[in-house]
Amino acid sequence: MSVGLANKNTSALKSWHLQTVVLNKHSNVSLTQSLLTQDQLDQAKLSKKEAVVGQTPVAAKGKNLTTVSSQFIGLNKDEYIFKNLPITRGRKPKKDTEIVVDDAFAQKGYHLGDKIKLNDTARKYKIVGWVHHNEINIAPVVYGSLKTWKKLRNVMPTVAASGIVSKRNFKPGIKGTKSYQQQTFIQKLPGYRDQNMTFMMMIVFLFVISLIIVAVFLYILTMQKLPNFAVLRAQGIPSKVLVSATIWQSLILVLSGVVLGLAGLALSAKFMPAAVPMSFSPAIWIPASLGMVIMGLIGAVLPAVKIARLNPLSGIGG
Amino acid sequence: MSVLTLTNVSKTYEHGEASVQALRNVNFSIDAGEVILIMGPSGAGKSTFLTTAGGLLSPTSGTVQVEGQEISRLSPKERDALRLHKIGFILQAYNLVPYLTISEQFKLVDHVKKEGNLSADDLQALLAQLDISNLVNKYPQELSGGQQQRAAIARALYADPAVIMADEPTASLDSERVAEVGQLFKDLAKQRQKAIILVTHDDRLTKYADHIYDMLDGRLTKRQ
Numbered sequence: 001m002s003v004g005l006a007n008k009n010t011s012a013l014k015s016w017h018l019q020t021v022v023l024n025k026h027s028n029v030s031l032t033q034s035l036l037t038q039d040q041l042d043q044a045k046l047s048k049k050e051a052v053v054g055q056t057p058v059a060a061k062g063k064n065l066t067t068v069s070s071q072f073i074g075l076n077k078d079e080y081i082f083k084n085l086p087i088t089r090g091r092k093p094k095k096d097t098e099i100v101v102d103d104a105f106a107q108k109g110y111h112l113g114d115k116i117k118l119n120d121t122a123r124k125y126k127i128v129g130w131v132h133h134n135e136i137n138i139a140p141v142v143y144g145s146l147k148t149w150k151k152l153r154n155v156m157p158t159v160a161a162s163g164i165v166s167k168r169n170f171k172p173g174i175k176g177t178k179s180y181q182q183q184t185f186i187q188k189l190p191g192y193r194d195q196n197m198t199f200m201m202m203i204v205f206l207f208v209i210s211l212i213i214v215a216v217f218l219y220i221l222t223m224q225k226l227p228n229f230a231v232l233r234a235q236g237i238p239s240k241v242l243v244s245a246t247i248w249q250s251l252i253l254v255l256s257g258v259v260l261g262l263a264g265l266a267l268s269a270k271f272m273p274a275a276v277p278m279s280f281s282p283a284i285w286i287p288a289s290l291g292m293v294i295m296g297l298i299g300a301v302l303p304a305v306k307i308a309r310l311n312p313l314s315g316i317g318g
Numbered sequence: 319m320s321v322l323t324l325t326n327v328s329k330t331y332e333h334g335e336a337s338v339q340a341l342r343n344v345n346f347s348i349d350a351g352e353v354i355l356i357m358g359p360s361g362a363g364k365s366t367f368l369t370t371a372g373g374l375l376s377p378t379s380g381t382v383q384v385e386g387q388e389i390s391r392l393s394p395k396e397r398d399a400l401r402l403h404k405i406g407f408i409l410q411a412y413n414l415v416p417y418l419t420i421s422e423q424f425k426l427v428d429h430v431k432k433e434g435n436l437s438a439d440d441l442q443a444l445l446a447q448l449d450i451s452n453l454v455n456k457y458p459q460e461l462s463g464g465q466q467q468r469a470a471i472a473r474a475l476y477a478d479p480a481v482i483m484a485d486e487p488t489a490s491l492d493s494e495r496v497a498e499v500g501q502l503f504k505d506l507a508k509q510r511q512k513a514i515i516l517v518t519h520d521d522r523l524t525k526y527a528d529h530i531y532d533m534l535d536g537r538l539t540k541r542q
């Protein structure tokens with residue numbers, strides 16, 4: 001889920017292969033808040049690796065359909081983002097009144113050819129194509145023309161775009177603008193940091209809790225067997241054998257837990273509605289599973305110490 | 319030949335201010351093929367004697383030798399090995415591991431002591447002698463007290479130790495079984511050349527013993 005939500009913030013940026021972004025100096029590193037003038041764009045000397053982008057939040061609504069809070073992205077037809085637009089069905093827009101939308105619209109009942117209003121203006125736009133998992137700021141993206149963006153954003157005639165996106169390290173150094181690296185830009189996406197911190201905390205707590213559970217479980221198990229262990233020690237069974245048996249037991253316990261957990265994960269992934277932002281990449285569950293196993297081993301330390309220190313005499317009694 | 323020898327052994331339990339002298343200048347020795355009974359009232363020091371002789375407890379002074387090896391000179395690991403190889407404990411409580419079947423208890427011994435255990439045939443013969451051949455796939459709690467006791471005896475003998483030490487081995491047995499177990503110990507000592515030390519309150523065992531010692535206030539005296 002953590003990864004899923006983070007993706008919702010950035011999947012569109014990923015599809016643009018964004019490396020740097022040039023914004024208005026006073027935009028608080030936000031594409032939606034940034035405005036660049038035609039003058040500034042002219043000075044920038046754009047190559048094929050740059051694209052001018054206009055972003056603004058819009059409420060999209062088709063007739064008899066639910067409103068979708070989305071992010072409008074205005075593009076120039078002759079620049080790389082538009083050219084490489086990852087259309088999954090339909091086609092790229094040809095006219096200013098045509099748009100390409102994220103799959104999220106399909107889930108809400110929208111179809112190819114539907115006409116929708118953006119921000120309740122009289123003008124209608126026709127869906128001519130789909131993109132898959134293209135989101136920014138946890139909202140599905142609507143791709144259209146920069147001209148449309150200007151209308152939606154209601155900008156002064158001198159203003160030409162929100163920013164310049166580049167897939168290389170691009171620093172034009174134009175007055176009033178600033179160039180930001182991908183990491184800086186993503187961290188500044190509204191809520192991105194807080195959200196990730198929250199999830200990090202949740203994950204850390206989950207690990208701590210499972211550590212406590214495993215440790216307590218093993219401790220109780222060991223405590224119950226302590227008299228038996230003491231007898232075995234008295235009979236000359238080395239404590240090494242008992243300790244390694246306990247650690248193996250803990251490993252088996254945690255491993256079966258992890259396997260069950262992953263099976264549950266796979267199942268829930270299968271039945272989870274597509275609207276829930278979840279992502280199950282091996283990059284996540286492999287370290288998480290390893291982490292769990294390590295927690296299990298740490299949990300086994302206390303019982304192991306207990307056994308190693310066990311006095312064989314205590315098994316004899318009276 | 320003496321298998322186990324205690325020479326001038328004293329043991330004092332220190333508990334802050336208080337100290338209890340549980341063994342006072344004990345001298346003892348047992349040969350292979352002998353059954354020796356240690357008798358005495360509660361608190362006399364019998365268990366202390368057994369655990370000291372078995373290398374679980376270090377004496378405050380004096381020496382304990384098993385087959386000529388002085389226990390106090392051994393490292394903890396060597397002491398584990400000595401208990402595993404030379405001494406068979408038959409304890410009253412928690413004698414058998416409750417979550418292992420009887421045959422698994424033997425496998426556990428195989429796991430830690432790879433050599434010198436009874437062969438499969440010898441084990442079969444021993445189990446038959448103990449009348450528990452048909453119980454090997456049961457868990458200890460499925461056995462009666464007497465059957466458990468005999469399984470514990472088999473477990474102690476499986477590693478083929480030189481010395482067998484039993485603490486109250488007949489506590490849960492009726493007179494008929496006491497006679498059987500007493501005879502069994504006597505047979506084991508004679509047939510397998512084991513040195514067997516039995517700590518007990520039970521007068522019914524005296525006729526199976528070669529010697530009887532009395533323990534009183536930490537002093538051990540041989541009964542004439």
Ligand SMILES: Nc1ncnc2c1ncn2[C@@H]1O[C@H](COP(=O)(O)OP(=O)(O)OP(=O)(O)O)[C@@H](O)[C@H]1O
Pocket residue numbers: 318331332333338339340358359360361362363364365366367
């Ligand atoms: N761990 C210990 N710490 C202090 N004192 C102990 C300890 N173990 C035994 N004692 C004391 O040493 C003395 C001898 O105890 P021991 O257990 O050897 O007696 P016992 O003959 O086995 O008695 P019983 O027939 O009741 O089992 C007793 O006075 C006992 O209180």
Ligand SMILES: [Mg+2]
Pocket residue numbers: 317318364365366
């Ligand atoms: Mg006792």
